[in-house]
Amino acid sequence: MELDNTEAVKRVVLSGLGAALLPEMAIRDELRRGExxxxxxxxxxxxxxxxxxxxxxxxxxxxxxxxxxxxxRA
Structure with missing residues (x-):
């Protein structure tokens, strides 16, 4: 699946449908809240x-x- 919107990518990950590579500034709040x-x-x-x-x-x-x-993997 390809998405070009950071918020959509975060929703997919939060719903448990996948993983994503995103910059720290885009996910800072979700990391802080433990989501x-x-x-x-x-x-x-x-x-x-x-x-x-x-x-x-x-x-x-x-x-x-x-x-x-x-x-x-290393």
């Missing part, structure tokens, strides 16, 4: 700080899990 969890990326090192987002307290879908494994 999203930011995972550090192992490689490649991005030129700016981005986080892979998943819904707090939820198991990712199979597709999101595959993306997580691919992006987070």
């Amino acid at each position: 999203l969890v930011a995972l550090s990326l192992a490689r490649p090192a991005p030129r700016r700080t981005i986080y892979l987002l998943v819904r707090a307290g939820a198991e990712p879908s199979a597709a999101a899990g595959a993306l997580l494994k691919f992006l987070v």
